Amino acid sequence: MPTTRPIARLVATLAGAALLTSALSAQARELSVSTVLSDAFPWGQAAQKWADLVAERSDGELTLRVYPNAQLVSGDQTREFSAMRSGLIDLAVGSTINWSPQVPALNLFSLPFFLPDEAAVDAVTGGEAGEMIFSAIEDKGVVPLAWGENGFRQLSNSSGDIDEPADLEGLKIRVVGSPLFQDTFTALGANPTQMSWADAKPALTTGAVDGQENPLSVFDVARIDQVGQTHLTLWNYMNDPLVFASNRQVWGSLTEEQREMLRETAIEAGAWEIAKTREEQAGRLEAIRERGVTVTELDDSQYQAFVEATDSVHEKWVPRIGEEIVEAARGDIDAP
Template identity: 55%
Template structure:
């Protein structure tokens, strides 16, 4: 009698086990994760942390391998989003800048001088603005599941300190592949040149370009002072949040439990990466800035009055791109920042 009573439970258990086994059999042996920067950049560290946490928490059932330097798209980082949508890439920790040609809302983070501090960035990514942006990405066939950070982008050059727009006049500046950046640096009187990160450092070393803009962590790890980038101005003109994302078909193939694991791992890896991206650059910790100065970097921090001159010089660009991005979204962002 006891045996007969236990039959339904045995049957159900066997069916569940069979279902789980069949589902796991649909999983790939390896999921390709694309990044532009690998370790020891905070960007690459966050991606590797994500892969490690997922492997650990699924007992190796989900195996993610990180491919840095945009190697899955032959070094052309602006093609990463499209390649993930097409299934060439399974997952990515991607730049809001690099994905902005496909998702116009991502240009929000590149509006000049929108975000004055880290709290402003958090107000956007962790609030209703972030949700709106994730909705826009989902419409493109990609599932966004978490945020990380490349950091505020600062300006460097080999010629002289930059404290006013006039100091950029005529400088050849490497910028990322976004027309918004062309507009910003043109408005400031510079000569912007778009090129991939892989081409940037050689161009700076040879003097083919005079300067560039990137987070201090990139300057640090890449030892940009050895490429002649002696002069650094901290102006926080734009920021580059990163997004953990998964191809829609891949995401749909995961069980609900595995989706929860992958997302929680992204949240944890994102927090880890954000900590690395901000280390040594906060009010309480200036250790990275001091270390760079010890290596020969001449660092300038703008006064409020100096910064305002750059704000004024780029206001027409801001207004032009506000309309392109969506005035409602930009208004929401401005409100979120004012209430932070």
């Protein structure tokens, strides 16, 4: 009999320790955040800003750990959405381009020359079309939380100035893994070459491809001018909004307070990053010019020539995106 009491006390102690450990685990939870670029770029800074805001406001209950450079999908940025949907990724700050193969509605933003300026982008993301697109994302098993922005994409090359479609004839242009990009550059007479960003700079260095398209922030930070890209055309042919999002099961496992905090911090981080991206454009362009890059700006007639050259892309892709979403976006853009 006397030996049972110490055993009972030991059992009680172990049980108490297990309960404490369980409680602490429930209070402290780490979620992964995938992003394609590091915090040297505004895109990566958006993910880190989100993590920092959560750290400030979660009282230790949630921690966001950012995995840049598409680490969680072995560098294949087009697999990010599928990985998040399946649960391999908890959260992401992702590109509408990279997610468009799984969510066709996201191709709206890649329609060539559809969004004329930043005001149009804001009207769409903040309007009826934006709501419809978020619903389309959620239908695919991912919960969208907020918008960010990678910016308007510009065209660079190593051959010469480009101010009309004929200048693109036969040029090998690196594009992301989206059929819409293939169709756009084919319509312009170029030879689109699909490859990941990890492979792009080496290909530009060796001359395997002649050019590429990316926002000014990427051109500037990645020093694309150092790999022979000495000609840059500002044509704003499409915009790449970013989406802050969560895996559906992860979202459902959070408390209502945690979900509210995660959404609020995503919205705040997104607004911060959009403002930062836009405010830095003038300075980036000046720095690019100072490094000897020839910058071509299109006048209205030159711009219109590119619009007309890509009409066939709209005819093909508007039905795939959804007539209702495209019409809603047009209404958002035209609204007073």
